[in-house]
Amino acid sequence: MKNKIEILAPAGDMKALVGAIYGGCDAVYFGTDVFNARIRATNFTLEEAEKAIALAHAHGVKVYITLNTCLYERELTKMLGYVVKLHNMGTDAFIVADFGVASLIKKHYPSIELHASTQCTVHNLDGLEYLYKTLGYSRVVLARELDKENIKYISKNAPCETEMFVHGAHCMSVSGQCLMSYALGGRSGNRGECAQPCRLPYTIDGKTSYPLSLKDMTLSNHITEIIDSGVTSLKIEGRMKGESYVSGVVSIWKRLINEKRNASKLEIKTLGELFSRQGFTDGYFIKDINSSMLGVRTDKDKSASNEIITDETALNKPSVNMIAELYEGQRAKLTVELLEKRAVAYGDIVEKAINAPISEEDIKKSLSKLGNTPLSLGKIKVLKSDDIMVRVSSLNNLRRTAIASLLSSNSQLEIKEYEGQALPRVQKIKTSTFVDENQIPKNSDYFDVIFVPLEKYTGKSNGVHMPPVVFDSEWGEIDYLLKSAKEKGAKWALISNIGQIERVKRYEFNILLDYRFNAFNRPCVDYLMKTGAKGLVLSPELNLAQARDFKSYSMVVYGKLPLMTTHKCILKDTVGCDKCKGYMNDRQGAKFFARGIYGHRNIIYNSVPIYMADKQSDINDFSYHFIFSDESRDECYEIIESYKNKKAKNGDFRRVK
Numbered sequence: 001m002k003n004k005i006e007i008l009a010p011a012g013d014m015k016a017l018v019g020a021i022y023g024g025c026d027a028v029y030f031g032t033d034v035f036n037a038r039i040r041a042t043n044f045t046l047e048e049a050e051k052a053i054a055l056a057h058a059h060g061v062k063v064y065i066t067l068n069t070c071l072y073e074r075e076l077t078k079m080l081g082y083v084v085k086l087h088n089m090g091t092d093a094f095i096v097a098d099f100g101v102a103s104l105i106k107k108h109y110p111s112i113e114l115h116a117s118t119q120c121t122v123h124n125l126d127g128l129e130y131l132y133k134t135l136g137y138s139r140v141v142l143a144r145e146l147d148k149e150n151i152k153y154i155s156k157n158a159p160c161e162t163e164m165f166v167h168g169a170h171c172m173s174v175s176g177q178c179l180m181s182y183a184l185g186g187r188s189g190n191r192g193e194c195a196q197p198c199r200l201p202y203t204i205d206g207k208t209s210y211p212l213s214l215k216d217m218t219l220s221n222h223i224t225e226i227i228d229s230g231v232t233s234l235k236i237e238g239r240m241k242g243e244s245y246v247s248g249v250v251s252i253w254k255r256l257i258n259e260k261r262n263a264s265k266l267e268i269k270t271l272g273e274l275f276s277r278q279g280f281t282d283g284y285f286i287k288d289i290n291s292s293m294l295g296v297r298t299d300k301d302k303s304a305s306n307e308i309i310t311d312e313t314a315l316n317k318p319s320v321n322m323i324a325e326l327y328e329g330q331r332a333k334l335t336v337e338l339l340e341k342r343a344v345a346y347g348d349i350v351e352k353a354i355n356a357p358i359s360e361e362d363i364k365k366s367l368s369k370l371g372n373t374p375l376s377l378g379k380i381k382v383l384k385s386d387d388i389m390v391r392v393s394s395l396n397n398l399r400r401t402a403i404a405s406l407l408s409s410n411s412q413l414e415i416k417e418y419e420g421q422a423l424p425r426v427q428k429i430k431t432s433t434f435v436d437e438n439q440i441p442k443n444s445d446y447f448d449v450i451f452v453p454l455e456k457y458t459g460k461s462n463g464v465h466m467p468p469v470v471f472d473s474e475w476g477e478i479d480y481l482l483k484s485a486k487e488k489g490a491k492w493a494l495i496s497n498i499g500q501i502e503r504v505k506r507y508e509f510n511i512l513l514d515y516r517f518n519a520f521n522r523p524c525v526d527y528l529m530k531t532g533a534k535g536l537v538l539s540p541e542l543n544l545a546q547a548r549d550f551k552s553y554s555m556v557v558y559g560k561l562p563l564m565t566t567h568k569c570i571l572k573d574t575v576g577c578d579k580c581k582g583y584m585n586d587r588q589g590a591k592f593f594a595r596g597i598y599g600h601r602n603i604i605y606n607s608v609p610i611y612m613a614d615k616q617s618d619i620n621d622f623s624y625h626f627i628f629s630d631e632s633r634d635e636c637y638e639i640i641e642s643y644k645n646k647k648a649k650n651g652d653f654r655r656v657k
């Protein structure tokens, strides 16, 4: 498997699917009208999906269905039914983000193949291995921020396949770690509703620009490095884009991989004409991370559009060969062959004709009716006894069954209900994160555990906060920091993603899992608690009614939510990296605090805090988790006093409702 590189194309609708096949892709991915991360894309209904899968398979193209949103508890039964239907239609794999969804599917249907979405935030080999070991993913989609050395390290050592993005739009935030669209307008990126606030202008230090809008990526100048990296699948982004884009981009990429060469100037120009935002970037891949990575879609970009029209007639109908065996006293048998695939169907017992026997010509006529399939007839051979009788309806059934199993070789599974999930109770505690130790006020004994960033820890509290992102190339330093924090008295670690669990366990910390795990449902919490963690911070996207399933677990009850974790520093060209701390204003004047963190990444916080001091009757079933960001030590002191005394607050704030 690892020697053949797959070109994986987006298919937002039937036309784009045709474009992708026409362009020469090896596999496509698309969503249907529920449970996928591009709700605004046209998407397929289940009925259309069936047709799409048949068309793709007729051309030897694999189909992966995106199921890459976080699901609420009440959606899980529907999800299982949906997965089974799509599996039975022939889906080759599901791209899944939610650990609860993945564990439910694996529990009920171990044979279904799963790919871990880029939303799972896999930046290192530990993360990939953990997912492979615990959920049996056959493939992991790597984070888009990784550079070539780290991609190669993971792929060469991975026990399963890896997939990387090679072309298309970039998110500013680390995937699966963006709350911006949710927090600013209620449209959750983790639920597939992203409104792309990153494409808007913002002002930093008096300068207005587009500090969060990245150019589209193309790695078409790194073909040999990609081939040598050990990656199985090359993903092209663009489920919102049309057939011209898809067929154009796919055909160029196919050519480059086949010919093992970089794109020519003309090919880069063509790619740009298909879609770009002021050209392309390869900044993350080559570790050249600076403001040249930024870009927006200009009128010039739009006018360059390069229309390549493809419709279904552009595709030849692949021809299927048939052998019918109709022997008296035996079941009718039809063998069909397409490319390297073969399927066999059996029908009724063939009987001797009483008066008019069926002719070979009539048999061929019935079997060759492929009108509503994406196939045409190749060779047909009929082997039969003399003077037999076979009903036309029986021949039609035989043909339909054989063609269906040719286009979907999946075993037919039965829909099972989600039966609910009991959760372990956890000990109720109060925890908080501070950005550094100087911020910790003297009434901080309100908290059972205080986390400060691992890289700033000197022993003044009992917990360390793992950086949100750790590449394999950074483990040396992080290991050293973990070891020395342990020696200085840290007992707890707040961890950010699945790739940090095994490492932190080695140092025997008590583990609290951060909200960054996007825990939305009980199977997800159950799966995550099996890591041996002492607790978990629920997704701040859950409302009070939804959180009721998770009593005793931690809820963010105070603080400005981190909206984005960025791999590129947004402050570099404005306030400068010696400070690496500043404010970003939007057009409405909201002020977002941003600061540098480990690895010269940034966290951008919301402009208003969550505040629940005077609403504690709503939240006292939960563990409390506070997030302090740009508050001074005195302000932190006052906030803690407010929670002790259930005080109301003036000014802007958000509620957990």
Ligand SMILES: [Zn+2]
Pocket: 569, 570, 571, 572, 576, 577, 580, 596, 600
């Ligand atoms: Zn910086």
